[in-house]
Amino acid sequence: MAHRWLPSLSALRAFEAAARHESAKQAAEELHVTATAISHQIRSLEESLGVALFLRKPRKLELTAQGRELQQTLETAFDSINTTVARLSAAPCRQAITLSTTPAIAVRWLVPWVCLLRDTHPDIDLRFHTSHEPVALDGVTADVAIRYGDGRWPGLVAEKLFDNTFAPICSPHLGLHDIADLPNHPLIHFRAQGALSAPIHWASWQKLANVPGLDVSAGLAFSDETHAISAALGAQGVALMSRQLIEDELKAGRLVQ
DSSP: OOOOOOOOHHHHHHHHHHHHHTOHHHHHHHHTSOHHHHHHHHHHHHHHHTSOOEEEOSSOEEEOHHHHHHHHHHHHHHHHHHHHHHHHHHSOOOEEEEEEEOHHIIIIIIGGGHHHHHHHOTTEEEEEEEOSSOOOOSSSSOSEEOOSSOSOOTTSOOOOOOOOOEEEEBOGGGOOOOGGGGGGSOEEEEOOTTOSSOOOOHHHHHHHHOOTTOOTTOSEEESSHHHHHHHHHTTSOEEEEEGGGSHHHHHHTSSBO
16 A cells, blocks of 8 residues: 655644635634644644745735635535544443453353344443463453352352253263162263362262262263263263252253253
């Protein structure tokens, strides 16, 4: 692209105002400068162009033929700039909000509701940050976060979203109908790396259920809850899952408790 040469934009602006008012004084009042500054800008423009733009008369400035041509071009250009700037200034200001949440909450619980946010707040752009680790809610890494926990986080405002109910879940293809048969099937573990708080694990569930012969240290282990759900759907074993995250699969019978 060829280099674009333009005279001083300040000089062009001073000339356009003086041409419109036919007066350096009135141009100075409009642009909040002195009449001397306007005259200096116009003379500098004339020198750079090598033409006279005004015939200077005692009480007014009269455009030369070259000045009239430049004035018409600048009037069109400045009107176009003004229209564009006004349109951009009137455009609604968009706000971006970064939400940090666990991968499973994002994919299986939150994303289906994003359409409601678009409908009620079309000026907000939602950005997802997925992690099990705690993040700084500093407006840079994230603005808000969703995590497992009891809501007691010093310095933060916490809002309870829902109670979590965890239960052993598997594919109906496993044919598992009695909890006593659980030791005969592989366990699927979800172990979030870096999380300060996590959902219930097989070891804590076993203390409550007291199923004889159940080896809670064996089986498949995933660091991503969505992968554990996929393994359960694939009849790879029994997962200890949040019912809230697999509600659709339970209703459809793709998973059973």
